[in-house]
Amino acid sequence: MRIDLSGKKAVVSGSTAGIGFGIAEGLARAGADVVITGRTAERVNDATARLQKAVPEASVAGVAADLGSADGCRTLIDAHPEADILVNNVGIFQPTPFFEIPDEDWENFFQVNVMSAVRLSRHYARGMKERDWGRVLFLSSESALNIPTEMVHYGMTKSAVQSISRGLAKVLSGTRVTVNAILPGPTRSEGVGKMLKQMAEEQGISEQEVEERFVRENRPSSIIQRVADVEEVANMAVYLASPQASATTGAALRVEGGIVDTMA
Structure with a gap:
């Protein structure tokens, strides 16, 4: 199977490092034009340079914005109003005992991990629906199902993301826009x-x-x-973004090494 995303534009949130950067690189290698995002211009410029060096023929752009806020999402949308592929990857985590998590941390985790995906999907998926083609990916986690006691607030956000992914897939029923969640496990x-x-x-x-x-x-x-290695998660994202994944939607695909001990 040869995945060709030539002519497709991909926006990957939180993509200056880690899984986000790995996905951006995988999409670029498949021929997609890629938009990298991060909180600071320094990190975005560094990431775009690294990606351009890794994939010299790629078309790479970058936007510095805090996607944990409505204004930050608007900055990205204004800079790049349309996309064929949206990867909702931006997220934060921090091991904290449940009884020590203050209200502001619950709110911050929700804004960054959940509302960034809501705001970006609400905009980009509308355009995909109008053009009758698109791919929306949500980076959930095995923690959405296997809630970690050391990060209950994080697990909550990943459960929410998975729920939104399934619901949006149903909203887009009958179109050629697919929506899926990816559930990585601990990844390097x-x-x-x-x-x-x-x-x-x-x-x-x-x-x-x-x-x-x-x-x-x-x-x-x-x-x-x-x-797991970052590339192992990125490979799943590239496949789901491809034309070959046209019958896969509303799914939660695991790249967590079998941690969740169920077959469903």
């Missing part, structure tokens, strides 16, 4: 890498040992028994 992204490094320093052991212990103690049901 920039954020997870920092967390593992910090844990290694605190515990006085190597990052590899921390990773192995983390999976064993926190995700014991993992079938692959390791943290």
